[in-house]
Amino acid sequence: MINSGDTAFVLAAAGLVLLMTPGLALFYGGMVRSKNVLGTIMQSLIMISVISIEWVLVGYSMSFGPDINGLLGNLSWFALNGVGSAPSPTYATTIPQNVFMIYQCMFAVITPALITGAIAERIRLSSFIVFSLLWTILVYNPVCHWIWGSGGWLAARGVLDFAGGLVVHLTSGAAALAAVLVMGPRYGHGKRSFAPHNLPMTIIGTALLWFGWFGFNAGSALAANGIAATAFISTHLAGMTGMAMWVFMESIQHGKPTTLGAASGAVAGLATITPAAGFVGPVAAMIIGLIAGLVCYGAVNLKEKTGLDDSLDVVGIHGVGGVIGTICLGIFASKAVNAGGANGLLAGNAGFLGTQIFAVLVVGSYAFVVSWLLLKIINTVMGLRVSKEEEISGLDQSLxxxxAYNN
Amino acid sequence: MKKIEAIIKPFKLDDVKEALSAIGIKGMTISEVKGYGRQKGHKEIYRGAEYQVDFIPKIKMELIVDAAQVDEISECIRTAALTGKIGDGKIFVMPVEQVIRVRTGEKGNNAI
Structure with a gap:
C-alpha cells in the first residue's frame, strides 16, 4: 500500500541528499588553494551526472536486484526494467519503488565524490571519472547489496548500517587510503603551505552537508515515522557534540579554536552517527558524537606525522568515522529505541558488537584491496596524476x- | 621635493590619514603590501598542519612633499602610526627630481 506521507518524505529526503554533493564540492573547494578550486568542485559535481547514469542503467539492479548467492543483485532490472511506481515487495513497501531507487541513487553519487578529498589538487579528471565508474560497479554496488540488498550476506549475518557508515563512509575512506598510497603526495608536500584558500566556502559546504544529512539519515527510515524522527535527532546531536569536542581539543592543544576545526568536528560527528542514527537514543548519539570528535581529531593529527598526503582528511574523518560509528552501534544499539534493530553490548548482547566489528573488517579490507588494484591498473593504462607542470599551474587552468576569481 | 614612503600597520591607516589631513596634506597613494622585518611572521594551524606565515600584511603609503615639510610630515606619520610594539613599520625619505601634473602640465612644487 502506498502511503502518501512516506512518499512525500522520501522524495524530499532524496532532494536533500542530492544537495550534499554540491555541498561537499564547496566543503572541499574552500580547503584547496585558489588555483584548484574549480577542479576540485568539478570532481564532486560531475559525479551527479556520471553515477546517476550508472545507477539507472546497472547500479540499482546490481545493488537491490534479485540476489545471486548473497553477493550481488543480478541485471534483470537493467535500465530500470520493471522498476516503476508500484511499491517493491521487499524494500520500503509503502512508497513507489522508483522513489526508493532515486533516493538510493543520491547515496551512490556522493560516495565516490567523498574520495576526491584524499587526492585533491593532483588527479586527472578523466582518470577519476573512469575510476569512479569502475569503483561504483566493483565496490559500492556489491557492498550496498551485502548490507542493504535483499539476501545480502552481511545483512543475513545480522550486520546493521542505518544510513551508510559501512556502505558510504568506510568504503570511501578505505578507497581514499588506497588512493593516497598509490598516487603519492602533492608536489611540495611538507615544504610548502597548502593552507585553505576560502574557509567561508568550506563553512557554507558544511552547512549544506549538515542540512542534507537530515535527508541522508532520517530519510533512511524510508517512512515518515518515529524512527525517522529518532534518526533526525541523533544526527543533529552527534554533529553538535562532534563540533564541540573537536573545538575543545584544539583549544587545549593550540590555545585557539578554529572555524575549520568546528566544521571538521561537525562532519566527523555526522559521519560517525550515520550507521547508528535510527538505532540509538539521544544520549548515546551525543556520546557517539563526542567520541567522533575525539578520535577523528586524533586521527587527523596523527596523519601529519605519517607524511601521507590525505589532502582533505577523507581517511581521518570518513574512514575513521565509519569504523567507530559502526562499532559504537554494536555498543549502544537498543531495541527499546528501534524494535527492528538490535541490542548492543550495553544491552547485554556482546555478540552483536562482534558482528559489527566483523563487518568493519570485511568491508574495509574489500574496499581497500579492490580500490588499490583498480588505481594501479588505471595508473598503468592512462595515468592518474596531472603532469608536474599542470599541478604547479593548478587544475583550474590546466584542465x-x-x-575562479577574476578581478 | 622629497618622497616619503611609509610602511605601517594596516589598522593604523585611518589614524595616519587623519593626522596628515590635520596638517594640510591633501593627497597620498597607498598599497596593500606584505613583508617582514624584526616582527617575523606567525604560525597558522589548519587541522593540525602548521604553516609558518612569513609575510605579514602591511600598508605602504607614498607621498611627494615639499622638502621643507619633510620633518614635520614624517614625524606626524610616526606619531600616528606608533603603537610601541615590534612591527610598527618604517619611514623612508628619498629625493624626487621632478613632478608633473598630467592635467595642466605644471611642474615642480606647483604640481604637488
Missing part, C-alpha cells in the same frame, strides 16, 4: 581553462 578546465578557467580561473
Amino acid at each position: 578546465h581553462n578557467e580561473t
